[in-house]
Amino acid sequence: MPTAREALLDAALRALADRPWRTVRMVDVAALAGVSRQTLYNEFGTKDGLATALLRQAADGYLTGVDRALTAPAPEHSAAVAVWTVRAAREDPLVKGLLTGLWEEGLPRPGHDVPGPARLLGLAQDRMAAASLPVAEPDSTTEPGSAEAAGRAAERCELVLRLALSCVVVPCRNRPCPAHHAAATTGEQGLTSSPVEPLGSGAQMPTHGRGTTMRTLVLGRTPARVTAVLATLRADGFDAQGVSTDEEALTLLRTGEFGVLIIGGGVGPASRSAIRAFAAEHRVRRVIDGALREPFDTYVRNEFEPLIREAAAQG
Structure with missing residues (x-):
C-alpha cells in the first residue's frame, strides 16, 4: 500500500495530466489522494514544495x-544509457x-x-564513468583504472x-535514432543486447513520400495528456511524436515527415485552422480533431488508431 506521500505525488501527477500546473489546487490534489488538506500541507508545506517533490x-x-x-554488459553501457536518456525525455516532459x-x-x-x-547530467556521467573504468579500450596501451583511463572514460x-x-532537442529524422549508436561513435562495441529497448522498436507504419516513415504528430496543450496519447500509440507500434506549442508543431510539420496530425481539444480555433492549413501544404494525409476522454488508452485505440491505419493504407 502506498504511503501518504506517494499517494499525494501520484495524485499531483494525475491533476497535472488534466490541467496546467498553475491551475492545480492543493485541495484537488488532497481529494484525489483521499487524504486531508492538512496531511498534504504536513508533507510538502506549500504548492511550491509539492512541485519540488514532483x-x-x-x-x-x-x-x-x-x-x-548500466547493468548491461560493460561494452554496452553507453548505448543503454543513451537509449534510456532519449526515451525518458521523450515520454516524460518533466x-x-x-x-x-x-x-x-x-x-x-x-x-x-x-x-x-x-x-543532473553530471550525476549520470559520474555513474557511467564509474561503471566504465575497469574496461580496457580496444587497441590501447592505457592501463585500466589509471587516471588517463578515467579521463578518457569521462570524455x-x-x-x-x-x-x-541532441536527439531530444532536435528530433531525429532517421530511425533508429543516432543516439543508439553513441557507444560505437566513442569506440565501444556491441549495441544489440542492451536491457533498454531501442525507441521506435515496434512495428513500423507504411511509408509515403520519399521513403520516409509514416509518422503521427500529436499537438496538445496539456503535456501530460500528450504523453498519455504517445504512450498508447507507441505501445501499439505506431511511430508518434508529441508537442505542446504551435511553434514546435510547425517546425516538425515543415520536415514533411508526418502523415497524420492529431490536434487536441485544448487548441483554440485560430491555431487549429492555421495548423490544419499548414499541414495540408506539408504532405499530411489526415488531420484528426481529438478531445481525450478517460480511459485514455481505450479512447486512443478506438478513435485515433483506426484513422491512422486508414491514412497509412491510403498513403
Whole structure:
C-alpha cells in the first residue's frame, strides 16, 4: 500500500495530466489522494514544495533508469544509457525539462532544490564513468583504472549524453535514432543486447513520400495528456511524436515527415485552422480533431488508431 506521500505525488501527477500546473489546487490534489488538506500541507508545506517533490521524483526516476541501463554488459553501457536518456525525455516532459532546461507550457518550474541540467547530467556521467573504468579500450596501451583511463572514460560518457540530448532537442529524422549508436561513435562495441529497448522498436507504419516513415504528430496543450496519447500509440507500434506549442508543431510539420496530425481539444480555433492549413501544404494525409476522454488508452485505440491505419493504407 502506498504511503501518504506517494499517494499525494501520484495524485499531483494525475491533476497535472488534466490541467496546467498553475491551475492545480492543493485541495484537488488532497481529494484525489483521499487524504486531508492538512496531511498534504504536513508533507510538502506549500504548492511550491509539492512541485519540488514532483521534480525531484522525476530526477530520481531518471537516475534509477541510468543505474538500470548500466547493468548491461560493460561494452554496452553507453548505448543503454543513451537509449534510456532519449526515451525518458521523450515520454516524460518533466524529465525533458530537467535534462534540457526547456520547459513546456503548463509544467511546474524548478527551484533551487531541484538539480538543473548540468547537475543532473553530471550525476549520470559520474555513474557511467564509474561503471566504465575497469574496461580496457580496444587497441590501447592505457592501463585500466589509471587516471588517463578515467579521463578518457569521462570524455566518452559526456559525449554520449550530449549526443542523446541532441536527439531530444532536435528530433531525429532517421530511425533508429543516432543516439543508439553513441557507444560505437566513442569506440565501444556491441549495441544489440542492451536491457533498454531501442525507441521506435515496434512495428513500423507504411511509408509515403520519399521513403520516409509514416509518422503521427500529436499537438496538445496539456503535456501530460500528450504523453498519455504517445504512450498508447507507441505501445501499439505506431511511430508518434508529441508537442505542446504551435511553434514546435510547425517546425516538425515543415520536415514533411508526418502523415497524420492529431490536434487536441485544448487548441483554440485560430491555431487549429492555421495548423490544419499548414499541414495540408506539408504532405499530411489526415488531420484528426481529438478531445481525450478517460480511459485514455481505450479512447486512443478506438478513435485515433483506426484513422491512422486508414491514412497509412491510403498513403
